[in-house]
Amino acid sequence: MDIVVCGAQVPFMRGGAELHMDNLVAALNAAGHRADLVKIPTAWDRERLLDSALAWRLLPIDADLVIATNFPSYFVQHPRKVVWLFHQHRPAYDLVDTTWSDFGSDDASLEAQRLLVDWDTTALEEARQVFTTSKLVASRLERFNGMASEPLYHPPPLFDRLHEGPFGDYVCCATRLEGNKRPLLLANAMHYVEPPTQMVLAGKGHLDAELRALLVSRELEDRVSTPGFVSDDDLVELFAGAFAVVYAPIEEDYGYVTLQAFRAGKPVITTEDSGGVLEWVEDGVTGLVTENSPEALGAAIESLSNDRDLARRMGAEARDRVATLSWGPVVDKLVAR
Amino acid sequence: MKAAPIHVPAIEIIADGRIPDSLARLLRVCAKWCHVRAGDPRLAVPDAKVAVARSRTQVKRVLENSDVPCAIWVVGEEFTVEEVEREFSLPVLARVLMFESGAQTQIVGHRALGVSPNARFLGDHACVPPFIRARWRLRLGLDENFTVRVGVPDALKPAEGGFSASLAVAAAAVVSGEWLPVALMLGTPVVTDKASVDALGIPAEGVCVVSDQASTDEALNALIESPERVAALSRAASRFAREHLDLGYAARNLMHRLGLARPGLHVRPWHETQLANVLDAMNTPLTAPIRQRALELSSLPLGSY
Known part of the structure; x- marks a missing residue:
C-alpha cells in the first residue's frame, strides 16, 4: 500500500527522531509497501508552536495510510491515520518549569x-491507533491526555552492524551535545575515575564549546576525547571496543544509545532520572543505575573498570535483551488497521 | 474593490402555537451564527427550516412541503426516522428529527438528535485538565488541595464569576444543582448526589456519587488523593457535558446536519485569527473559496476550542 510517514523537523537539526523516520520508511519499503517521508519545519517557541500544527491540518495527503510520528505531525488529517508517537511537545508537559521550557506560570x-x-488530545483521538516508542511516552500520554496507547519497540540504527568486541580501557557515548543529554555531567564524572580509564564523547551540539572549556578547567583533555560526529563505521568500532557505555540524558523518550550499546554487548551506566533508558537498563543486570551526580557516575565507571568480568556478564545479558528486536513486527502492527 | 457581503444563513421556524422552551433556547443559541426568523412568504427562501410537530400528521405535512433542509422538533410522540419513512412511504427530506429526550440525550436513529432539557449554552467554558488546574492554583497562591462546594446547602454564595473561576481551578468540588453542568464542562472532578446524576443522565465514569454529608467529605478527600481518578473524572465529565449538556454543541450539530455549518461564525478561535491574518496579507477577498476552505480544513472537531 502507499504509506506516507509524517514528521516535523527543526531545520538544520538531526538526531534520533530523524533517523527513526528514515529507518521506518526504509522498513516499510522493505516490507513491500511504497512509503515516503513528508517533513514540515516546525518551531518550538511558544508563540509559533501551533503554526506548524495548522499547516499539517491543511496538507493534502493522498495515500492509503498515514503514519504520524512527532509533534505536531499528528495534526495531519487522513481517514486512516495511525500515530507512532515519538514525543509530544515536552516543554508544555513534563518539562514545564525546567530550563528547557518557555512555558511559565503567566x-x-x-x-x-x-x-x-x-x-x-483531539488530534490524537482521530487516529485509528496510537503507538508510542516506549512505556515512558505512553505513560505521559495517559497522565496528561488520558489516552491509552501501546509501546512499540524497534531496533536502533546500525542494529545489523553492531558487534561485540574487546573490553578496552574506555567508556563511550555518542549523543548530541545538548543540555538534555547532559554531556557535561558525563565529562565531570571522569574527574572521579582513576587513570588509565578514558572516555570518548562523540557528537556535536550547542554545548560543544562549554564542554571543551570544562575539560580544560578540569584538566581532563587527555582523558576525555571529543571527536565530534563520527562515521557509522567508526561508531560501530567505538561501541565494540568500550568496556561500558555511559548515557545519562534527562527523561529520554527511548534512547538509541542504550540499544546500540546492548547490541554491541556492552553494559550501560545511566542515572535514575534517565526515563526510557531505564526500561532497558536493569541495575546490576544489564548495567548500573546511579544518582545523577558526577561522583556517583564516576564510581560506577570505576567499578566496571575494575571488574571487567562483571562488565562482560552484564554485556552478554544486555545483548540477549535486544536480540529479538526487528522491524518486521513493527511494520505489521502499524499497517494492521 | 469592495468585497461582497458574507452570506449569513437563515433558518425559518414553522410552528402552530407555542414553541417548546427547549427548542426556543436552542434556537436562541443558533442565532449566534445565523438569522432565525418566523415564516413569511414575503422574505427570501430560507436556507433551512425548523418545524414543530405535535402529531404524525403534522410531521407528514412538514415533510411533504419541505423544499429545503428541515429539522422537525417532535413533541409528545416518540418515533424514529425509520418509522416515519415506513409510515408515510416518503423519502424523508428532513435532515434531522429532534426529540426533547429527558435525561437521556442519546441519538435516536441516525438522523435524530436528542437535546436535553437541562442543556444550556456552555461555550464560554473550556476544559482545564488537572495538571493545568494545579498550575493555576500555584499561580494564584491557592492551596494545593483547594476544593469548592457549590449548590450545596452550606455553600458560600460568591458572585457567578467567582463560582466559575473557582470551579476552573479547583482540585475537586462538591457540586449539585444548576452549577453541575458548568463544573462538568470545565472538567472539574466532581462529587455529587444521585438525584443530580439521575437528572442529568451523567454516566458513572463522569462523577463521584455520594449519599450523605459524611460520605461526601470522605469521597472528596479520597478523590484528591487519587490523581488517576481525578484525571479520568475530569476528562469523562468534560466530554459528557460538551456532547450532552452544551446547547452550543447541539446548535452547531444541528446546523451541521442542516448543511449550515460554517467555521468562523463562532467566537474566533486562535487559529482562525492566524489564518485570517495570513489570508488578509495576501489580499484574499472575504468571499474567496480558499478562505472558506482553509477554515474548514483547519478546524478541529466541535468543542476542541
Missing part, C-alpha cells in the same frame, strides 16, 4: 498550555 503560558493539551 496567564498566556497557562492558556497556551491548556489549548495545546486540548488540541493534542
Whole structure:
C-alpha cells in the first residue's frame, strides 16, 4: 500500500527522531509497501508552536495510510491515520518549569498550555491507533491526555552492524551535545575515575564549546576525547571496543544509545532520572543505575573498570535483551488497521 | 474593490402555537451564527427550516412541503426516522428529527438528535485538565488541595464569576444543582448526589456519587488523593457535558446536519485569527473559496476550542 510517514523537523537539526523516520520508511519499503517521508519545519517557541500544527491540518495527503510520528505531525488529517508517537511537545508537559521550557506560570503560558493539551488530545483521538516508542511516552500520554496507547519497540540504527568486541580501557557515548543529554555531567564524572580509564564523547551540539572549556578547567583533555560526529563505521568500532557505555540524558523518550550499546554487548551506566533508558537498563543486570551526580557516575565507571568480568556478564545479558528486536513486527502492527 | 457581503444563513421556524422552551433556547443559541426568523412568504427562501410537530400528521405535512433542509422538533410522540419513512412511504427530506429526550440525550436513529432539557449554552467554558488546574492554583497562591462546594446547602454564595473561576481551578468540588453542568464542562472532578446524576443522565465514569454529608467529605478527600481518578473524572465529565449538556454543541450539530455549518461564525478561535491574518496579507477577498476552505480544513472537531 502507499504509506506516507509524517514528521516535523527543526531545520538544520538531526538526531534520533530523524533517523527513526528514515529507518521506518526504509522498513516499510522493505516490507513491500511504497512509503515516503513528508517533513514540515516546525518551531518550538511558544508563540509559533501551533503554526506548524495548522499547516499539517491543511496538507493534502493522498495515500492509503498515514503514519504520524512527532509533534505536531499528528495534526495531519487522513481517514486512516495511525500515530507512532515519538514525543509530544515536552516543554508544555513534563518539562514545564525546567530550563528547557518557555512555558511559565503567566496567564498566556497557562492558556497556551491548556489549548495545546486540548488540541493534542483531539488530534490524537482521530487516529485509528496510537503507538508510542516506549512505556515512558505512553505513560505521559495517559497522565496528561488520558489516552491509552501501546509501546512499540524497534531496533536502533546500525542494529545489523553492531558487534561485540574487546573490553578496552574506555567508556563511550555518542549523543548530541545538548543540555538534555547532559554531556557535561558525563565529562565531570571522569574527574572521579582513576587513570588509565578514558572516555570518548562523540557528537556535536550547542554545548560543544562549554564542554571543551570544562575539560580544560578540569584538566581532563587527555582523558576525555571529543571527536565530534563520527562515521557509522567508526561508531560501530567505538561501541565494540568500550568496556561500558555511559548515557545519562534527562527523561529520554527511548534512547538509541542504550540499544546500540546492548547490541554491541556492552553494559550501560545511566542515572535514575534517565526515563526510557531505564526500561532497558536493569541495575546490576544489564548495567548500573546511579544518582545523577558526577561522583556517583564516576564510581560506577570505576567499578566496571575494575571488574571487567562483571562488565562482560552484564554485556552478554544486555545483548540477549535486544536480540529479538526487528522491524518486521513493527511494520505489521502499524499497517494492521 | 469592495468585497461582497458574507452570506449569513437563515433558518425559518414553522410552528402552530407555542414553541417548546427547549427548542426556543436552542434556537436562541443558533442565532449566534445565523438569522432565525418566523415564516413569511414575503422574505427570501430560507436556507433551512425548523418545524414543530405535535402529531404524525403534522410531521407528514412538514415533510411533504419541505423544499429545503428541515429539522422537525417532535413533541409528545416518540418515533424514529425509520418509522416515519415506513409510515408515510416518503423519502424523508428532513435532515434531522429532534426529540426533547429527558435525561437521556442519546441519538435516536441516525438522523435524530436528542437535546436535553437541562442543556444550556456552555461555550464560554473550556476544559482545564488537572495538571493545568494545579498550575493555576500555584499561580494564584491557592492551596494545593483547594476544593469548592457549590449548590450545596452550606455553600458560600460568591458572585457567578467567582463560582466559575473557582470551579476552573479547583482540585475537586462538591457540586449539585444548576452549577453541575458548568463544573462538568470545565472538567472539574466532581462529587455529587444521585438525584443530580439521575437528572442529568451523567454516566458513572463522569462523577463521584455520594449519599450523605459524611460520605461526601470522605469521597472528596479520597478523590484528591487519587490523581488517576481525578484525571479520568475530569476528562469523562468534560466530554459528557460538551456532547450532552452544551446547547452550543447541539446548535452547531444541528446546523451541521442542516448543511449550515460554517467555521468562523463562532467566537474566533486562535487559529482562525492566524489564518485570517495570513489570508488578509495576501489580499484574499472575504468571499474567496480558499478562505472558506482553509477554515474548514483547519478546524478541529466541535468543542476542541
